Each structure stands twice: as C-alpha cells, then as structure tokens.
Amino acid sequence: MELETIGRNIKKYRIEKKLRQEDLAEKTDLSANYIGMVERGEKIPSLETFISILNALEISADMVLADVLKQGYVVKNSLFSEDMKKLSQEDRERIYLVIETLIKYSQK
Numbered sequence: 717m718e719l720e721t722i723g724r725n726i727k728k729y730r731i732e733k734k735l736r737q738e739d740l741a742e743k744t745d746l747s748a749n750y751i752g753m754v755e756r757g758e759k760i761p762s763l764e765t766f767i768s769i770l771n772a773l774e775i776s777a778d779m780v781l782a783d784v785l786k787q788g789y790v791v792k793n794s795l796f797s798e799d800m801k802k803l804s805q806e807d808r809e810r811i812y813l814v815i816e817t818l819i820k821y822s823q824k
Contacts, residue, residue, distance in 0.1 A: 720757025721783040727755040729773045729780070743772035 730740050730751075737755070741748040746765065753759040754769070761769060770777055778785070782792050800808055 718784055719760050722760070722780055723755040723757040725780040725783065726769060726773070729775050730755075733773055735773075740769070740772055744768045 730737070735743075737748040737751045740746075741751050744751075744765070745768075750759065751769075754761055766777070770780065779795070782795070800811070803811070
C-alpha cells in the first residue's frame with residue numbers, strides 16, 4: 717500500500733485550509749512532529765487519530781484515501797469535476813482535448 721500518498725493528501729488539504737502543521741496538531745491534540753511524520757508517510761495514524769485529522773480538516777476519508785482505494789478513481793473523477801467547474805470554457809476544452817488524446821493512444 718502506498719502510505720505516503722495518504723500523508724501527501726493530508727498535507728495537500730492542510731495547505732488548502734491554510735493551516736500550518738502546528739495548527740493541525742493543536743486542533744487534533746497531536747504534536748507537529750507527528751503530523752510531519754504522517755505527511756511524509758513515515759507513520760500511519762490509528763483509525764481514531766485519522767478521524768480526528770479528517771474532522772479537523774473538515775474533509776472525508778475518501779478524499780484522502782482516493783489514491784489507495786480500488787474504487788478511488790470515482791472519487792478522483794468527482795474531485796476533478798469540481799476543479800474543472802472553476803476553469804474557463806477555453807481551459808476546459810484544452811484539458812478535454814489532452815484527455816481525449818491520451819485515451820486514444822493508451823494501451824487497450
């Protein structure tokens with residue numbers, strides 16, 4: 717299992733919330749050092765600690781686990797869809813062209 721992707725996703729959402737490791741540590745009653753180890757994939761939190769981190773970041777588990785779940789692509793598609801809505805029509809069309817090209821030339 718790619719544990720570092722879990723930590724990388726936690727870090728991504730922490731940064732999106734404009735929180736420092738110290739801020740997240742305070743919200744979860746953990747140490748900033750521990751948060752850093754989780755984000756680097758050196759530690760995997762217990763279920764209770766994982767839930768505490770998710771609640772502090774106000775995100776769902778599937779957002780963090782999307783890269784390690786077999787059905788994670790469904791979550792990723794949903795997240796991409798949300799991001800795409802924020803783009804201009806021109807940017808969306810450009811991205812769709814790239815995706816269509818990748819699909820066309822992918823191994824089938």
